[in-house]
Amino acid sequence: MSERSTPRAVIVLLGLACALIVVFGVREVASIAGPVFLALVLVIAVAPVRSRLAARGAPLWLQVAVPFTIVVVVVLAMVAVLTVSVTQLAGLLPAYTTQFQDLLSQAQRIAAEYGFGNEQLAKALRGIDPGSLLGVAQALLSGLMSVLSSLFLIVVLLLSMSLDAPITAKILGSVRADHPDLVAALSTFSHKTRRYLIVSTVFGIICSTFDVIALYLLGVPLPLLWGVLALITTYIPNIGFVLGLIPPATLALLNGGPRQMLLVIAAYCVINVIFQGLVLPKYLGDAVGLSTTMTFLSLIGWTFVLGPLGALLAIPLSLLTKAVMIDSDPRAKWVGDLISGRQGTAA
Template structure:
């Protein structure tokens, strides 16, 4: 007996409703979900260290301690640098009140030359507090520090994940025969995430060093802070460059005038756009497997759900979602094509094998009509009869 087929529209609506409920639940526990995802991504990033030690028969305690120590050193260094830099920024911003007033007066005179009334300018400037000039950078730093302030929770999660890493690897190997598609999808997620993190970190460090040198040459205050911001925003797709450029450009405007601001913008465009738009994609290749539109939507979605840490981890979170919902399902080839922007079988997708060409059936040959021999009269020759 044939089972009734569920309408496609009902499946889409139920899936959308389930996604909304799931994302709402994650957002309600964002203070826990953020550190959990961060710990998972960090463990994936340092997994090659554990593999390298395991290949050399290192003791079990070293397989856990070495990756954990590397991650802790990185986290502690980041927390220390950000804490000192944000404190310096908070003390520096109020000192630019006079510069802001001078710029406002220049803007009024310039606008008056174009026929704009001073009342409109005064109304716009009255709602603008110079202490809020760099709120965008401070908000990002505050959100990141908010996650890193849960350092105890992150350390506990890292320790637990490092302890379970070997057992999880054996579990994945044993599941190949039962759920091969799911195992392969999770393994591919780990490989793509690791490659994305490595490439983004290397080129982020290059951009950060060059940005620090350019800002130091232009005498922009706190060049180390803006270099760290450039490194962090390198993990934010599409708009990370703008977030990293705005604070030092505004500070350059207050400290050195329009000329310094324009030089900061030119330096950042020359460094970051060239590296992130032309050089980095050649090394990253198709590791992400997400189209530009999907990447931008994932940035908006995860930033809304998890806050600043969601913007930083938008790509790994999207890769994990794709692995669980799309790559683990062999029948979801076209969904993978829609997400990656490439047709099935073109690099990221999987193309179904073409069916062999059908040959026309052969026409059966008509059997030959048997012939019978009629007996001839006596003395005569037998003649065949059809």
């Protein structure tokens, strides 16, 4: 009598149960897991520098020191800019109390003209403050600052991973014959992650530079801060543009009224549609390998697990999960097709 195989429904339920255990386990140690994933992504981003140095016969210490120095300089520069800018923002908000109260009064008068001047509306309007309207920026920046505040841990992780990178590459190369699918999946993950980060960073810098120029010409306070925020939100899929637009548009409303706010919105829309809507997809191509639905779900999932840092690293983390769980198994190629939204990869 032949043995009955385990029902597929049981396998699916067990898989989901294990996945939930892993997700909530990682969420409990998010303060450690976040910096680890960030360090891994940064090391992958500068891996070509080490490869070129190795190809030219550079000594091992130089192969480690140069990529490590590049990453540390970038991280320290980001910390410095964010620290100064957030401090300026905290000191600037109280100065707009009067303008904000005037806007509330105008809103109440307009609401009264259309028959909405009841006590509930007045109470709701009084409960709004500038800090809550700028809460998106403050939450994202404070979340990033909390991660960057663990700078010592991040630097130690970067140094450790940089030291291990050469031997890790040799080990993967030596086991390629025994585990071709896993090594190929990890190589594809590194390539796609690096291409995604580099292309997104280049276009994010270009786009945020034009945003800063537009904000400066329009007279919006702290244009450099909002430019840095626009660059950071470049890595947040689907809703990054909106998150980067809300704070400067709100500050423009408080600073110069509805006209200045509309000009900021128009400038951001034109700049981002040109660069991120038309130009960026042509250079990025199918580097992400995730469908629109899966991209959005990965954003929600990783934000739940790691907080604001999870939103920034949603794409690389999803690519890593896909490489380990799906791409490394030839039998799961059809699942890869569903996740990527493209046919042709299934066996």
